[in-house]
Amino acid sequence: MRSDPGLYGYNPWPGRPKVTWPNGARVAFWVAPNIEFYELAPPPNPSRTPWGRPIPDVVAYSHRDYGNRAGHWRMMEVMDKHGVRGSISLSIALCDHHPEIIEACAARNWEFFSHGIYNTRYCYGMDEAQERAIIQDSIDTVMRATGQRIDGWLAPALTHTERTMDLLADMGLAYTCDLFGDDQPQPVKVAKGRFVSVPYSLEMNDVIVYNSNNITPRRYADILKANFDRLYEEGAENGTVMCIPLHAFLVGQPHRIAGLDEALAYITAHKDVWVTTGREIARWYLDHHYDAAVAHIDAVEAKQARLRARLPNHRAGG
């Protein structure tokens, strides 16, 4: 095990090269609905038990199923109302289970990226061939179902291995949603190729908001607005990214949908907001800002190395 994931260098906010977005937008705003399939009786994984209660965990399973039967359609209608295209964090097997959802999203020109095969199959303990197999399955299945080649990844149930990012880049993906340390896209150090992280947020994620932080639906709208306000203000100096990750089984409930409606109305009423998708943010950043960021981060690291050299018993390479 490592003490540092080794995926990115320190890049303090002051002094960063300026990030600009299309048409002078201050904030790149994207919404990422997680469209997930959880299995009733998944196989065991040595590192994580899928359900809290003995199988069948009827409450936990049926709660997630609500999202696909009812919540998704309510959430999609609100997104349509505000002209927001979704970037779908997709349990890939859902293409087989519920093609009607895939068709409805594809017809809206929403983006699909992979969130693993099922949200009850974890990457913990996979060898390289197994991890490559689920990435390939993701690429092939989404291509077959939608004609899109996936560019992004959010690990199933946020389960990773040390080699995940290297494999994603090697197999031609462009971005990950798994790194939460920034308000801008960042270069990710991978064995081969150019690969970036796009800010996806756990702080704005409805699962965390509702189930971990016990926030009420209307208060969630206030938090989303406050998050947007500050990123919009700061985005005038250096472009920022705001993401709202959603789960229809939560936000698509009748008592919660009004809060989302309120927040999306507020955000999309602002000028200078680029309402976009994860792929478009990653592509723009790779095309316009990636090289400058890598050079800047290298320069920061060189400066830090000079400071570290003042330490007694300093070893080169620190």
Add this chain to the structure above:
Amino acid sequence: MALPDDYLKYPMRRYGMDHDRYDWSILLRRKPVVWPGGARVALWVVPTLEFFPLDQPAKPFKAPGGMVTPYPDLRHYTLRDYGNRVGVWRVFQALDDLGLKASVAFNSKVAERYPLLLQAVVQRGWEVVAGGVDMGRLHFGGMDEAAERAQIAECLSVLRALSGQPVTGWLSPAKSQSERTPDLLAEAGVRYMCDWINDDMPFPFRTASGPLTAMPHTLELDDQTIIFGYKHSEEDFVEQVVDAFDTLYAEAETQGGRILCLSIHPWVSGQPHRIAALEAALAHIARHKGVWSATGSEILAEWERQQG
């Protein structure tokens, strides 16, 4: 060591669900339902009356709201018993004041211990729903089939004998089921169950003993979930019930009749400082035209009549 190869095999990866209990179905694509009198929303209030035994077992898990301290936990035992002694009468009064009906889910131990409480429900003409034996007698994956059959029989026989009603609705303690619960319920003459939370409307459920209907009993809008679980304020509880009702009421205009289920625990909502929240939420709903106050059995009968 790598995971076994089976970990990447998906035998149930296919169209529809990963089991055969019910069909995949999109709410918005179903035939709209029309409630009696053209009502938009059926209001289904389900007070749940629970007995948390002082010696509640910890295995397979403790139902939320149960004993916490080392034995004997008089504190939580009496806090829960408060609901059946005092709180429930405030809840009934709130419903009576607005002329609303309820389907009252009883642990059979509550009915056995407090038959006067059951009588108060029967005399109002409300429905008695089976709520399992008590909060220490869960249904859970891997439980013995004969033991579960006996547990269901105990609950239903007590409630049927004391109420004189057929008692055809079922809510498992903590909404927990075994692999066989739906089969055993249908076998025992239950017609609808309230444990699954995947829909806003009833849907057909397959069992080894014939058909059963899953009714959209709520967990998300439950007072225990919101106030006891999430620790939201009473005002926040009202706001969420109002938002849920307003959403369903608006949707019903184009999508057909909808159901608002309120799951009420008198040990939560029947407290003196909380009952006004329930009263306010009910008042908001009751002042709308097109609200049909109904029991679970009445909603089921109307829904069934319009299927097929």
